[in-house]
Amino acid sequence: MxxxxxxxxxxxxxxxxxxxxxxxxxxxxxxxxxxxxxxxxxxxxxxxxxxxxxxxxxxxxxxxxxxxxxxxxxxxxxxxxxxxxxxxxxxxxxxxxxxxxxxxxxxxxxxxxxxxxxxxxxxxxxxxxxxSRIIGLGMADDRYFTFAAGVGLDAAVVRRVEQSRLRGRRSTPALYFRSIVGQMLTGDDRKSPPLSIERPGEPAETDLGNVIVQNTSPWTYLGDRPVHPSPTASFDLGLDITALRRLAVTSTTRTLAQLATRKGDPRGKQVLHLPDQTEFTVVASRPQPFQLDGDYLGERQKVRFVSVPEALRVIC
CATH class of the missing domain: 3.40.50.10330 (Probable inorganic polyphosphate/atp-NAD kinase; domain 1)
Structure with a gap:
């Protein structure tokens, strides 16, 4: 072989x-x-x-x-x-x-x-x-991803972490926490959420401050602790969306606290869950940070997401 x-x-x-x-x-x-x-x-x-x-x-x-x-x-x-x-x-x-x-x-x-x-x-x-096993992948415009993508707050946090690592800082849970707090305090999307989600044959979901797309669960790890915005996300299903309608400090902090538990699965009026999606587009009123699989890829105003089933054979 x-x-x-x-x-x-x-x-x-x-x-x-x-x-x-x-x-x-x-x-x-x-x-x-x-x-x-x-x-x-x-x-x-x-x-x-x-x-x-x-x-x-x-x-x-x-x-x-x-x-x-x-x-x-x-x-x-x-x-x-x-x-x-x-x-x-x-x-x-x-x-x-x-x-x-x-x-x-x-x-x-x-x-x-x-x-x-x-x-x-x-x-x-x-x-x-x-x-081996066969898994599905996600696709954002012309690029595939394995576990997650994000537009808005989480991508801005990834950008902050990458900037810190370029300055010699180690990637640790503490660094991510400080980056989240810093972005929440300085970001301008709390007052005018810029994102919407468009799906074929469905009304648009508007006034969103952050969109997380999962191809599997967990979304990430804090040290040994898995983080589960959408625990039902799976390599064998479509893409799961978790979005925040507003980025007010109180409600966002509550959502982050829910994510920090081992159960995850945040709930509340500001949280939107759309599981097992085949195709959708995230549209922004102004350019927003964008990340795939934990890599910051710049700013986008429109990203089309597609679920790609039975795409890849993995040894595990």
Whole structure:
């Protein structure tokens, strides 16, 4: 079995020595090629080339950003999909994810251990046993995502966290909490919520201050604690929407407190839940922060979301 290991050398929880151990372990199960990413978007290029050359498994070592790039590379491979009549997942290489980032939401949502050593062991057993599952993905305009996307407050928080990390700060629950508080106190969307959701054949949902889109649950983790805006979200269903109608400090703080519990599933007049959606568009009255799988992607005024069922085969 031919496999490609895509390594993000900046992965936060691994070292050069541990990467060497991983390579030796994988080579006991597959015929392995190793590539290191050198720039943003490089993992997508490597994964697409692997798919088009007939590689059977793409393994990533990195965080959720590396996984997202690799998934987009696989999903845009052309020759692997030529003449395909069934689900594309059967024509593409399978994806195996070794957790190497600070949060690793996608890997943990698949049920993989947080530690890269234990995660590698699960992947090796699955490869030897021929074990995999097929999952759905989300798509925002022309880019796929694995677990979540957001427009508004949560994307603005991701932007703040990324800016802090560029200044040398570590990604911790405390950093996210401070970023949320800072954005709530300085954001201008509390008085005039700018977002609306448009769905085919349904009246628009308007006056929204934030929109979270989930392809699975949890949405993220605070350390070891999963956060569940929509606990029913699943890789096997459509996309779940959780939106806040207003960003008043009191009501938003109450919602965040609900999210901080292990149960999650926030309720209240300001909370809108729309589960298992096939297609919808988020429209903003002015450009809003936008994130996919925890990566800040700039500002958008309109994003079309589509659920893509049976899209990807994963080793887990």
């Amino acid at each position: 031919r496999a490609l290991l895509v390594v993000n050398p900046k992965a936060t929880t691994t070292s050069e020595r541990s990467r060497d151990v991983l390579v030796r372990a994988l080579r006991s199960a597959v015929h392995l090629t190793v590539e290191y990413t050198s720039r943003r978007g490089h993992a997508a290029t490597l994964a697409r080339a692997a798919a088009e050359s007939g590689v059977e498994v793409v393994v990533t070592l990195g965080g959720d950003g590396t996984v997202n790039e690799a998934v987009n590379g696989l999903m845009t491979a052309q020759s692997a999909l030529a003449g395909l009549s069934g689900p594309r997942a059967h024509a593409l290489p399978a994806l195996a994810v070794v957790p190497g980032g600070s949060t690793n939401v996608f890997a943990r949502a698949l049920g993989l251990p947080r530690d890269w050593v234990d995660g590698t062991s699960v992947i090796l057993d699955a490869l030897r046993d021929g074990r």
